[in-house]
Amino acid sequence: MPCRSLETPMSHPDSPALEARALTKVYQDRRKGSVTAVDALTFTIARDRVVGLLGGNGAGKTTTLSMLLGLLLPSSGEARVLGIDMARDRHRALPFMNFSSPYVDLPHRLTVRENLTVYAHLYGLRHPAAALKARARDLDLEDLLDRPAGELSAGQKTRVALAKALLNDPQVLLLDEPTASLDPDTGDWVRTTLETWRRRTGATVLLASHNMEEVERLCDDVLIMKDSRLVEQGSPAELRERYGRDRLEQVFLDIARGR
Numbered sequence: 594m595p596c597r598s599l600e601t602p603m604s605h606p607d608s609p610a611l612e613a614r615a616l617t618k619v620y621q622d623r624r625k626g627s628v629t630a631v632d633a634l635t636f637t638i639a640r641d642r643v644v645g646l647l648g649g650n651g652a653g654k655t656t657t658l659s660m661l662l663g664l665l666l667p668s669s670g671e672a673r674v675l676g677i678d679m680a681r682d683r684h685r686a687l688p689f690m691n692f693s694s695p696y697v698d699l700p701h702r703l704t705v706r707e708n709l710t711v712y713a714h715l716y717g718l719r720h721p722a723a724a725l726k727a728r729a730r731d732l733d734l735e736d737l738l739d740r741p742a743g744e745l746s747a748g749q750k751t752r753v754a755l756a757k758a759l760l761n762d763p764q765v766l767l768l769d770e771p772t773a774s775l776d777p778d779t780g781d782w783v784r785t786t787l788e789t790w791r792r793r794t795g796a797t798v799l800l801a802s803h804n805m806e807e808v809e810r811l812c813d814d815v816l817i818m819k820d821s822r823l824v825e826q827g828s829p830a831e832l833r834e835r836y837g838r839d840r841l842e843q844v845f846l847d848i849a850r851g852r
């Protein structure tokens with residue numbers, strides 16, 4: 594595993610990769626009034642871990658990832674990345690992190706190459722062309738590089754979004770349903786690509802997913818949210834044992850149905 598300590602924000606060399614401290618988000622909705630999407634969430638994710646963030650629709654996963662990215666301000670509590678409070682200082686953490694989400698669309702008229710080039714420059718990469726070439730190879734995008742992003746299928750867009758997320762070789766990677774729109778074969782291929790990349794870089798990954806097999810395969814630990822709160826955590830094996838189940842999917846259903 595490569596030593597990346599020299600690239601870590603110098604003021605926090607030993608801090609965990611990700612931390613939520615009583616992290617809370619209350620949306621003001623015109624029709625529903627106050628909606629508590631994330632309620633006093635507290636967890637710590639050590640460096641080099643791959644952690645799954647699970648929960649039913651509306652449990653608060655995307656809101657949590659958005660606060661960890663500094664895209665959304667918490668109503669109270671803190672979201673920290675590599676020791677940095679994202680509400681105050683996100684610009685210090687951003688060079689060391691990245692994310693991929695199906696909710697973010699790339700500019701349609703730009704080609705894949707142009708899109709990735711813009712991001713490579715935004716990230717201030719020292720060798721943008723080499724990084725683009727390497728990620729295009731990793732994600733099998735060579736034949737798509739000169740096509741407008743708007744003409745790609747959902748699965749092809751997902752691979753481009755992942756290439757964008759890996760461009761700066763982030764130390765912390767947040768993934769929101771990275772394989773949701775992929776066919777089983779491509780989904781499997783993307784998981785292998787992510788595993789290979791992670792082994793090479795030793796990055797920390799937080800992965801929101803509804804695919805329990807994916808989580809069992811990729812994740813060291815799992816956080817389970819229900820109704821905006823953290824209700825369970827542990828390794829997939831610990832959770833299976835705690836609930837007396839063979840598969841994580843059954844554990845998830847037990848929690849969702851309040852058994």
Ligand SMILES: Nc1ncnc2c1ncn2[C@@H]1O[C@H](COP(=O)(O)OP(=O)(O)OP(=O)(O)O)[C@@H](O)[C@H]1O
Pocket residue numbers: 620621622628629630648649650651652653654655656657
């Ligand atoms: N901008 C917003 N304004 C008001 N309420 C919101 C807003 N965004 C999300 N919510 C609400 O916050 C709650 C959590 O939503 P969130 O998108 O974080 O859940 P999720 O776990 O990612 O769900 P899914 O698995 O369906 O993607 C839901 O009740 C949702 O309706």
